[in-house]
Amino acid sequence: MSVLDDIVAGVRADLAEREAALPLADVRAALADVDPPRDPMPHLRAPGSSVIAEVKRRSPSKGDLADIPDPAVLAKEYAAGGAAAISVLTEQRRFGGSLADLRAVRAAVDVPVLRKDFIVSSYQLVEARAAGADLALLIVAALSGDELRRLHDEARELGLTVLVEVHDEAETERAVELGAELVGVNARNLKTLEIHADTFGRLAPLVPDDRVKVAESGIFSRSDVERFVGEGARAVLVGEALVKDGDPQGAVRAMTGAGA
Numbered sequence: 001m002s003v004l005d006d007i008v009a010g011v012r013a014d015l016a017e018r019e020a021a022l023p024l025a026d027v028r029a030a031l032a033d034v035d036p037p038r039d040p041m042p043h044l045r046a047p048g049s050s051v052i053a054e055v056k057r058r059s060p061s062k063g064d065l066a067d068i069p070d071p072a073v074l075a076k077e078y079a080a081g082g083a084a085a086i087s088v089l090t091e092q093r094r095f096g097g098s099l100a101d102l103r104a105v106r107a108a109v110d111v112p113v114l115r116k117d118f119i120v121s122s123y124q125l126v127e128a129r130a131a132g133a134d135l136a137l138l139i140v141a142a143l144s145g146d147e148l149r150r151l152h153d154e155a156r157e158l159g160l161t162v163l164v165e166v167h168d169e170a171e172t173e174r175a176v177e178l179g180a181e182l183v184g185v186n187a188r189n190l191k192t193l194e195i196h197a198d199t200f201g202r203l204a205p206l207v208p209d210d211r212v213k214v215a216e217s218g219i220f221s222r223s224d225v226e227r228f229v230g231e232g233a234r235a236v237l238v239g240e241a242l243v244k245d246g247d248p249q250g251a252v253r254a255m256t257g258a259g260a
């Protein structure tokens with residue numbers, strides 16, 4: 001069983017508990033009271049490089065990264081540093097996140113917020129929107145063709161912008177065929193947890209330039225950002241480097257290229 005299969009199995013078990021406690025119809029009912037979604041695309045399509053800053057406590061590859069007692073405080077720092085959007089890891093078992101983190105972040109900032117999780121059912125999409133998420137991640141490697149298409153359509157019906165994540169050529173083709181407007185290339189292979197820094201450069205040419213391309217994982221400096229921008233990235237998604245920095249606001253600003 002790959003790491004990804006293992007994580008998804010845990011996600012499905014937790015999901016079954018939440019579904020038993022709160023039926024989908026009740027989560028749907030909560031949509032009536034939630035703020036309309038914020039659209040990240042204008043900022044992501046604007047000239048220059050955008051930083052999507054992530055709230056991440058720990059990970060299966062790196063273990064504990066940061067305590068983050070109050071995700072809202074960190075998110076405000078990110079926004080003040082010029083983050084285009086904020087990614088909140090909501091997976092609990094391996095990443096130490098929650099939907100409560102997402103709700104707290106959404107209430108604290110004006111920028112769009114991404115639910116970063118292993119989404120395998122429409123329940124999680126409705127839940128994401130009900131918690132205020134503006135974007136949702138769909139990981140191609142975790143979904144069959146039918147599942148990906150169905151979840152992509154459902155997310156858009158809910159008003160969510162979808163970040164479609166790929167890691168190899170075949171997944172990239174599936175994302176492009178789907179019509180994904182926001183395509184994330186994860187340098188980390190979720191099945192082995194290894195980082196391959198050349199992944200973005202290899203896959204970006206397979207994605208038409210009318211899509212917004214996001215380089216994800218293993219990004220630590222402005223020079224890393226510049227390299228991916230040179231290879232066609234409009235945005236980078238950064239977690240570890242920002243949560244470990246004592247000055248998250250300055251770290252985001254430096255990565256956008258506005259610092260110094």
Ligand SMILES: O=P(O)(O)OC[C@@H](O)[C@@H](O)c1c[nH]c2ccccc12
Nearest residue numbers: 186216217218219237238239240241
């Ligand atoms: O902490 P890093 O190396 O900067 O990576 C951030 C982000 O790319 C990573 O958290 C991530 C990318 N895709 C994912 C899918 C699930 C969980 C986590 C991820």
